[in-house]
Amino acid sequence: GAVVSQHPSWVICKSGTSVKIECRSLDFQATTMFWYRQFPKQSLMLMATSNEGSKATYEQGVEKDKFLINHASLTLSTLTVTSAHPEDSSFYICSASGPPQGGKNIQYFGAGTRLSVL
């Protein structure tokens, strides 16, 4: 159990376009979802936390208008990188937590999305 699916796994886009990344919990209700960004050879940097049905809480320094997060259901959250630029190129990872898989305390991760903006 506790499977989190993230799509796409790899996306290449032109500068100025928008990219949507989906994160789904396949076998549990994800009451909370997290979006991270990871630079090469670095640890994970939390971008935002979203609870189902409410607005996401963004970490300091993360642009809300740049990284739109929607958590419309208990199994789906999306991250849209709007007007992407080369500096947005990175590895984006989502995670989900919720009952019955450990409640709020365990985050299960998607496989990540590698975004390359040309």
Next chain:
Amino acid sequence: AQKVTQAQTEISVVEKEDVTLDCVYETRDTTYYLFWYKQPPSGELVFLIRRNSFDEQNEISGRYSWNFQKSTSSFNFTITASQVVDSAVYFCALLDSNYQLIWGAGTKLIIKP
């Protein structure tokens, strides 16, 4: 402040050797959770273990074992008889009161055949 320190940036051992990955944490909370995750080259983070601050029993799962010592604020991870497939980056993390993970910098483990 809450903090997780993984002082070992990279460890390289030969297959079948035992290896220990260190994790030291700082927290003011009396109740907290500690985690280990594995990130193989594919990128996906794999949950390995969660430890409650009230449970100091060491845990063993196959070749993996964890040593939780509250007195030294450490939560070390040992792989016995390492295998090439164990090669990955391993992250130690602390759950804060907002249910957010405080991550260590990670330790890259290289197992040579």
